[in-house]
Amino acid sequence: MAVELDLERRQMIEEVLNALGNWKRLAALEQITKGVPAKDIHKNIDASRSGVQHFINDFKDAELVREEDGTYELTAKGEVVVQMLTDLDDEFEEFERERFRGLAHESSLSIEEMEKMLEEVKQDRGE
Known part of the structure; x- marks a missing residue:
């Protein structure tokens, strides 16, 4: 790019x-x-x-x-930046999910167990 x-x-x-x-x-x-x-x-x-x-x-x-x-x-510019940050956060969250799914596939844990672990990590972070 x-x-x-x-x-x-x-x-x-x-x-x-x-x-x-x-x-x-x-x-x-x-x-x-x-x-x-x-x-x-x-x-x-x-x-x-x-x-x-x-x-x-x-x-x-x-x-x-x-x-x-x-x-x-x-400001209008600030609103654009905040929207971009929100979109970036959403993309990173999806990236984390995909990474966890890959780890689940490679490990003995199910995807559901890995997603539960991801939710626990997010709760620990206060998200």
């Missing part, structure tokens, strides 16, 4: 990837999509208030969120 992007789109993608560069940033964006006030996000993702504010500033710089009446909400 060849990727040909003009410079402006490359910069846009770089800004988004930098803004979402780790799991705490992704978790902060998720909190914003749930309507959690910025002042409470740090409690839910085990980050400092200043760290969360830094994340939000990066989200604003990347045009993913905007401030509206003291709260943050997704």
